[in-house]
Amino acid sequence: MTPEEQKLIQARQRSRSILMALVLFALVVLFFGITIAKMSN
Amino acid sequence: MATNASLLTSDVPASPSSPGVPIPADWRDFVALTKPRVMTLVVFTGLCGLLVAPGHIPPILAFTAILCIALGAGAAAALNQWYEADRDACMKRTASRPLPAGRMDRQSALHFGVGLACFSVLLMGFATNWFAAGILAVSILFYVFVYTIWLKPRTAQNIVIGGAAGAFPPLIGWAAVTGDVAALPIALFMLIFFWTPPHFWALALFVRMDYDNAGFPMLPVVAGERVTRRQILFYTSIMGVAALAPVLLQLTGLVYGLTALVATGVFAVLAFNVAMSRETDPALMLPERRLFKYSVLYLFLMFGAVVADHWMRAA
Numbered sequence: 001m002t003p004e005e006q007k008l009i010q011a012r013q014r015s016r017s018i019l020m021a022l023v024l025f026a027l028v029v030l031f032f033g034i035t036i037a038k039m040s041n
Numbered sequence: 042m043a044t045n046a047s048l049l050t051s052d053v054p055a056s057p058s059s060p061g062v063p064i065p066a067d068w069r070d071f072v073a074l075t076k077p078r079v080m081t082l083v084v085f086t087g088l089c090g091l092l093v094a095p096g097h098i099p100p101i102l103a104f105t106a107i108l109c110i111a112l113g114a115g116a117a118a119a120l121n122q123w124y125e126a127d128r129d130a131c132m133k134r135t136a137s138r139p140l141p142a143g144r145m146d147r148q149s150a151l152h153f154g155v156g157l158a159c160f161s162v163l164l165m166g167f168a169t170n171w172f173a174a175g176i177l178a179v180s181i182l183f184y185v186f187v188y189t190i191w192l193k194p195r196t197a198q199n200i201v202i203g204g205a206a207g208a209f210p211p212l213i214g215w216a217a218v219t220g221d222v223a224a225l226p227i228a229l230f231m232l233i234f235f236w237t238p239p240h241f242w243a244l245a246l247f248v249r250m251d252y253d254n255a256g257f258p259m260l261p262v263v264a265g266e267r268v269t270r271r272q273i274l275f276y277t278s279i280m281g282v283a284a285l286a287p288v289l290l291q292l293t294g295l296v297y298g299l300t301a302l303v304a305t306g307v308f309a310v311l312a313f314n315v316a317m318s319r320e321t322d323p324a325l326m327l328p329e330r331r332l333f334k335y336s337v338l339y340l341f342l343m344f345g346a347v348v349a350d351h352w353m354r355a356a
Contacts, residue, residue, distance in 0.1 A: 034167070
């Protein structure tokens with residue numbers, strides 16, 4: 001594996017990890033909202 | 042350097058430079074796998090079905106229902122590309138997609154598509170109701186198994202029957218609110234169902250060589266351009282009846298009626314021009330390109346009119 005490939009892999013892993021964290025956070029907010037709406041109904 | 046063909050197998054890396062080194066796909070390629078542009082029309086028609094449904098749904102649940110429709114459409118698109126990767130590589134229009142271009146391995150696309158499909162159906166079920174979730178599941182399974190795997194590589198009628206998959210969103214949106222289906226969402230389903238053949242065959246006329254190269258038996262490839270042009274006009278006339286049905290059945294009012302009359306009239310004129318054309322050079326097929334572009338606008342106009350009409354009548 002060349003150093004360029006190593007860098008590319010790390011950059012992609014980092015961006016995917018950040019995105020996954022954002023998606024998980026959004027899901028927490030969404031599920032909280034759904035729960036509140038269901039309870040209010 | 043690995044070839045495109047080898048990159049499409051599930052056990053090799055997506056990397057074009059070092060065999061044996063798995064380079065993870067970029068997140069943008071996962072987004073591209075969901076065909077975001079196609080998704081806008083799916084989301085819009087689903088949203089319109091939801092907005093005109095009687096009854097009330099909390100905004101967060103309405104948002105979740107639309108999100109699920111979008112994710113379900115994205116999942117179906119991902120699975121479609123997973124299955125058709127080899128053929129996509131043969132078509133100019135699709136060769137730059139993540140799988141045929143070698144930017145993603147096939148197994149990642151499969152896992153992403155299946156995961157997204159299951160998640161969207163389960164979330165729809167928990168957030169709204171299991172009837173809407175059931176229709177969403179049927180639409181995904183129909184698109185993947187009936188259209189992509191069964192019909193598309195086998196028959197020139199693939200998009201006539203397969204078009205049903207794209208017609209489900211208004212039903213799902215409506216069902217998310219009411220828990221059932223009624224005459225209006227079924228009429229909207231029929232509108233998209235009969236809109237699909239002229240929409241896709243207009244495209245198929247000017248990308249005929251692509252479909253031919255990929256081995257898809259699209260109507261212009263199998264039956265020729267003249268038959269396709271006649272079929273476009275035939276299905277446009279049925280679509281016209283489907284477009285006016287909501288007014289004739291008194292499911293919608295004047296706003297929708299006038300919009301349907303004018304917008305469908307323009308559609309019919311453009312379809313007539315395509316039927317009359319004898320152009321064989323794809324680069325010079327202007328009426329076909331016009332019809333294809335207008336058909337997308339047409340569906341936005343019609344569904345926008347359904348919502349506007351509903352609001353006007355409610356006011």
